[in-house]
Amino acid sequence: SAVISQKPSRDICQRGTSLTIQCQVDSQVTMMFWYRQQPGQSLTLIATANQGSEATYESGFVIDKFPISRPNLTFSTLTVSNMSPEDSSIYLCSVGIGTEAFFGQGTRLTVV
């Protein structure tokens, strides 16, 4: 298994600002992913965070809005840029180890 720490656990932000969410894993992992869970909805994959190269974004998500960094095999950040109330969601980091995938506890973001 893996221990995944996300910071912050929650935040309330003003519209138009940006928030960077950190994801730290206790072991080196090849695959890291970022998900969004809007209120009352299931999880939606935002992007795959690739170490040493640009992230791979899913349809509907773009780098300008959700820039991602992956400087090494244990850490990644997701930035939610120019926030609006529609960005209020839980953002989750996930890692793949072998055939298993594990999730952090998420960052609950409220944009006012």
Next chain:
Amino acid sequence: DAKTTQPPSMDCAEGRAANLPCNHSTISGNEYVYWYRQIHSQGPQYIIHGLKNNETNEMASLIITEDRKSSTLILPHATLRDTAVYYCIVGYGKLTFGQGTILTVHP
């Protein structure tokens, strides 16, 4: 689009087995079947996964049909703390979540 179909909700009496079905008729040969659950306001919790064979761990059993087009998650003795949304997912690496099944365990 999610590749699985699950009933939106199910009920189960405490102490009884909870059997959660999942259809995944378009599963491909190298895709695993994963089950996660999410208790309110928490991150998804891994339960179990399998490729072809039935699997069992301390939390649950996973029964996969021979054609791999459907599976059943079995919680052998459901407790009130098992009330959660249960997600059945097929894939490898990045996972696509459907809407899941809301399991309510009642006394």
